[in-house]
Amino acid sequence: MGDMGGAATYVERPRGFTFPGATSLYRYSPDRRGEHAEALLGGCRGFLHADAYAGFQSLYVPEPGTQEPRLIEVACWAHARRKLFDVFEATRSPLAKEALEQIAALFAIEASINGRPPDERLATRQAEAIPKLEALKTFFDETLRHVSGKSTLARAIRYATSRWPALTRYTTDGRLEMSNNAAERAIRPLALGRKNYLFCGSDSGGIRAAGMYSLISTCRLNDIDPEAYLRDVFARIADHAISRIRELLPWNWKPLA
Structure with missing residues (x-):
């Protein structure tokens, strides 16, 4: 959403x-x-x-x-990453850079299983993503102990750690997405x-x-080409039976010859 x-x-x-x-x-x-x-x-x-x-x-x-x-x-890793990216862009913090690199490794796992069946996605996430997430959480916790709690980096990290169950939920179901x-x-x-x-x-x-x-x-x-779809549907919808309106939904639509 x-x-x-x-x-x-x-x-x-x-x-x-x-x-x-x-x-x-x-x-x-x-x-x-x-x-x-x-x-x-x-x-x-x-x-x-x-x-x-x-x-x-x-x-x-x-x-x-x-x-x-x-x-x-199910929280969004793209939003969590963005906050860390903004910190890095503004401060060139090596800690923010390290966090971004670890998150990039998680997104790389997702790229490797994009389009695969849910059971395969789940198995890969549990084998590969969960250990990396555990390491990232440890890194976040350690970093928070050593930086000012009022710093922009701490705020960006807390955005992620305060939502950790929701951010890691994608590893529990292969139908879910990381972002x-x-x-x-x-x-x-x-x-x-x-x-x-x-x-x-x-x-x-x-x-x-x-x-x-x-x-x-x-x-x-x-x-589906939206223009072709709308041209066809607008031309025929006035005479199309309301009881058959589902035929005109995009995934059911077949253009008139």
């Missing part, structure tokens, strides 16, 4: 699931209050890949009478576009824009 102002993006890339296709859903809200995430995701169960947005925290709390949260947090980059990539065109066309004009405009972004981004995730 990625968010930006009044827009949020949820990306699903199935690996070994029965879900018919990869999906990107943009949801518009007039502000960043947590109630919007609660309204959209409160009924969901499973894992949530996300950044540290405070509005998600209520979704991770165990439900009354149970020990299980509605959603299990939230899929959602971040999906929302980047919106960020660039917003600077060019300066807003949607109204709440209803934001809702409609979110719908269009959802279709276009989902087409791209499924290797």
Whole structure:
């Protein structure tokens, strides 16, 4: 999941699931209050890949009478890395550099298993990533004992250590990802576009824009030309039976000859 102002993006890339296709859903809200995430995701169960947005925290709390949260947090290593990268860029700290190199080794493991079945991904992570994560955690703890707690490096490290269970959760399930980059990539065109066309004009405009972004981004995730898809669907949707609307979803779509 990625968010930006009044827009949020949820990306699903199935690996070994029965879900018919990869999906990107943009949801518009007039502000960043947590109630919007609660309204959209409160009924969901499973894992949530996300950044540290405070509005998600209520979704991770165990439900009354149970020990299980509605959603299990999977934190993003790209966000943790970015904070350390910013410290290194500003200070050239050798400790920040060492942390970045260790994180790069973890991402290299992910690159080697990208697209592999979940069971293979899980086995590789447990054999290769877990020892490196343990070494990184030791490095973080040692560094925190020797640097000022008010330093930018300490703050960047604490961002990671305070989320350690969520950051390492990807090693427990081969379906999970190490980072939230899929959602971040999906929302980047919106960020660039917003600077060019300066807003949607109204709440209803934001809702409609979110719908269009959802279709276009989902087409791209499924290797479909968005322009060809929209041209075809717009030309035929008025006469298409509502009972067969699923035929026009990007992963089911077949252009008319």
